[in-house]
Amino acid sequence: MNIPPALAERSEAEAVYDFVAGAPASVRAALGIDALRIGGGVALSMRDDPTEFWSKALGFGIDEPVTADLMDEVCAFYRFHRTPIATFQLAPSVLPEDWADICARLNLRAGSPWVKLVCDAQAPAPTTGWQETLRVRRVEPEQAAAWASVVLRVFGMPEEHLSEMVASSVGRSGWHSYGAWEGDDLVAAGTVYVRQDTAQMFAGSTLPHARRRGAQSALLAARAAAAGAAGCRWLVAETGAEAPGEHNSSLHNMLRAGFEVLYERQNWVWRP
Numbered sequence: 001m002n003i004p005p006a007l008a009e010r011s012e013a014e015a016v017y018d019f020v021a022g023a024p025a026s027v028r029a030a031l032g033i034d035a036l037r038i039g040g041g042v043a044l045s046m047r048d049d050p051t052e053f054w055s056k057a058l059g060f061g062i063d064e065p066v067t068a069d070l071m072d073e074v075c076a077f078y079r080f081h082r083t084p085i086a087t088f089q090l091a092p093s094v095l096p097e098d099w100a101d102i103c104a105r106l107n108l109r110a111g112s113p114w115v116k117l118v119c120d121a122q123a124p125a126p127t128t129g130w131q132e133t134l135r136v137r138r139v140e141p142e143q144a145a146a147w148a149s150v151v152l153r154v155f156g157m158p159e160e161h162l163s164e165m166v167a168s169s170v171g172r173s174g175w176h177s178y179g180a181w182e183g184d185d186l187v188a189a190g191t192v193y194v195r196q197d198t199a200q201m202f203a204g205s206t207l208p209h210a211r212r213r214g215a216q217s218a219l220l221a222a223r224a225a226a227a228g229a230a231g232c233r234w235l236v237a238e239t240g241a242e243a244p245g246e247h248n249s250s251l252h253n254m255l256r257a258g259f260e261v262l263y264e265r266q267n268w269v270w271r272p
Contacts, residue, residue, distance in 0.1 A: 003118050003234050005091045006062040007198060008262055011236040012089075012116075013059025015193035015200035017042045020054055022172060023165040030161045034081050039063070039070045045083045051157045055086040057270075061094025068102045075106050079272055087111060088268040103268065111267035113241040115251060117259040121199060121224060121232045134187070134210070136218045139177040143186070144170035147179050150189045154205035166203070176226040180206070180215040188215035192223035192235075199227030201237035204250060216250070220257045235259070 021028075021035040021044065028034075032047030040063025046054040057074050060066050071088075078086050088108060102108070139147045148166035152159050170177045174195055180188035187210035193200040201223060206215045224235055239250040241264050255261075 003236075003262065005093050005116075005262065007234070008116055008118055008236050009059050009091050009094075010062055011193075011195065011198035011200045011234070012238060013042050014195050015202055016044060016056055016058065018172075018174065018193065019169055019202065020044045020046065020165070022168065024168055027161050027164045027168070031165070032081065034077075036074075036077050038073060038077070039066075041074075043074050043077050043086075045078055045081045045086065047081055047083055051162075052085050053087075053157070055083050056089060057086060058089040060090055066090060066094050066096050066099075068098065068105065071102055071106055071108075075270060078270065084271070086270045088270060089114070089265060090268070091116070091265060092263055106270065107272075108268040108270050111269040113264050113266050114238050115241045115264050116262045117237045117239070117251075117254050118262050119224070119235040119237075119254075119257065119259040121228045121235050133213060134180045134182055134215055134218065136178060136180045136215070136222050138222075139170050139179050139189075141171045143179065144168075144177075146186050147177060147189050150179070150186055150207060151203045151205050154189075154207060176223060176230075178219050178222045178226075180210070180219060182210060188219060190216070190219035190223060192227055194227055194230045194232055197233040199223070199230070199232040199235050201235060201254075204253075211249070216253045217257060220253065224257075238265075 034045045036043040039060055041060035043057040144167035148163045151166050169175045174193050175191055177191040179186045188206040190204040191202045204216055237254055240248055242248050
């Protein structure tokens with residue numbers, strides 16, 4: 001795929017920034033959410049995050065190089081907000097030659113790797129195998145709480161406060177949220193953040209009893225159609241890399257839908 005890594009990284013960074021920093025004020029206060037734009041990237045802090053997932057620093061190396069001083073400023077942001085843990089996510093192409101020294105000085109440790117995937121927004125995605133039992137459609141604002149509940153339950157995250165944060169993205173500018181229903185029950189969810197030429201796939205999730213019926217393939221297709229209608233050129237997504245002997249269904253769903261692996265990206269975990 002002829003998409004610059006910088007564009008793929010910015011797509012993710014802007015989506016995560018809007019998803020977290022766009023939470024209602026009451027949620028930001030309850031979870032200790034703060035955000036910073038620095039060095040062309042973004043840093044999100046959720047001080048009281050029960051999942052240790054949402055504090056992230058990403059999108060760096062695009063507008064200016066990644067340096068020890070820049071990473072030190074990001075760590076200072078986390079120390080100031082008493083963030084207990086944060087994940088630094090940088091494309092391998094932007095890591096400087098002294099990255100190992102920077103990691104040693106700032107206490108950045110290698111975490112689990114992710115895969116960055118991209119796809120042409122006009123590429124068709126397979127949707128067969130789901131029509132007889134599942135209905136896929138756009139999520140309405142009155143369905144936002146149920147939709148958020150599915151997302152959080154699938155990812156094993158508690159619903160207190162986080163449910164309001166996730167639900168608040170439904171209907172917000174740039175976000176296109178979809179669900180799959182079995183009868184009256186919402187069993188799968190996914191959203192996409194549209195910004196300029198890119199559309200960022202986000203929060204793809206299916207309840208265990210509804211898996212292996214094509215719900216995520218159908219949701220990928222629905223979101224791709226929304227992105228294409230909005231004039232996007234690229235679809236961007238991330239998921240966990242497979243270790244030997246592992247099987248990541250999300251990765252294989254996206255590969256079947258036409259996504260290609262752009263690169264594998266190491267996560268770096270910071271603690272004060």
